[in-house]
Amino acid sequence: MIERQRLLEDDGVNICYSDESGMGQEPIATMVGIIVDSGRMHLTKQDWLDLLAHLSIITGRTIVELKTSEFYKGNGVWRALDGNQRAAVIDAVLDWLLERKHHIVYSSVQKDSFYIAKREGLIPDEVNTIWRFLGFHITLAVQRYSQPERAPKGNTILIFDNREQDRQRFIDVVKTPPAWSDEYYARDKKQSALDQIVDVPHFADSKDIPLLQVADFLAFFLRRHAEIKEGLVGPTYPDEEMRLNGWIQKLCKRMVPHQHIYLKSGRKEAHELFYQNAPASLRDL
DSSP states (O other), rough: OOOOOOOOOOTTEEEEEEEEEESSSSSSSEEEEEEEGGGGGGHHHHHHEEEEEEEHHHHHHHSSSSOHHHHHHTTTTGGGGHHHHHHHHHHHHHHHHHTTOOOEEEEEEEHHHHHHHTTTTOOOGGOOOOHHHHHHHHHHHHHHGGGOOOOOOOOOEEEEEEHHHHHHHHHHHSSSSGGGGGGGGTTOOTTTTTTTBBBOEEEEEEGHHHHHHHHHHHHHHHHHHHHHHTSSSOSSTHHHHHHHHHHHHHHTTTTOOOGTTTTTOOOHHHHHHHTSSOOOOHHHH
C-alpha cells in the first residue's frame, strides 16, 4: 500500500474512472477505480492510444478497445499472440500504470455471500444489486480517502462504464446518500454528505475512454486472482497462479491505503457490510 500523499495540485480536480468484471456467471465480481489528476489526463490518454496502436501493428487488426477477457484467453484478434507475449503485454500495462502514479481503489463481492445476505434482509435496498453494491463502495472509499486533504468541496468526479439498468438508481443514491453510509467516512455534523464527490456520477462507453479500459483490465485480474485463491476455479495453465500473484503485487503498489477500503480493525456497521461480503483474498490484500 502507498503512503498518503496529496492527489491534487492547487484547485485541481480528480477523476475516478471505474469499471467492473464478473457480472455474468462468475462467482466473484470486482470493480476498480483509477483516480487521476485531471491535469495529467492528456498524457495518459495519448500513451494508452499509443499502446493500442502498437498492439494493432502486432495483431494486424485495428484495436480500439482492449477487451480483457478476450485478450487473456487469446481469443479473436489476440490469437496472433502466444501466452508469453500476452503476459509481456500485461507486465507492460502494469508498469505503465506504476510510472504514471495514478491511484487505485477497488471493491469486490463474493456473490453467494451477497445473495444469502440479500435474502436475509441484510443488504440495504439502495445497494441491492451487485453493480450498485460495488459502485457505492467505490464512491464511499474515494470519499473516505479524499476528505483529509482539505481540498475544495467536491474534488472528485466519478465516471463509470455504461450500466443502463443501474444508472438512474445509482445516480439517485449518490445524490441523496442513505443515512447508514455516513459512518463509513465518519461524516461530521457540519459536513455535507459525500462532500468530496462532484455533482453526480457520469457514465460513458469504455471504447471512448481509455482509463475505463485500464480499469476493466485491472478488475479482471483482481477477480481472476480471487477466484483461484478462493478455490472457486482452477488455473487454466501451469504457472497462472504464480503470474497472477506477481501482477497483483504490482497493482498493490498503487492502491490507496487499506483503511479506506477494507478496515482491518475498528469496523462499524457500514464497513462490515462491504467487508463481510468480500472474498477474503481481496479484503486482506
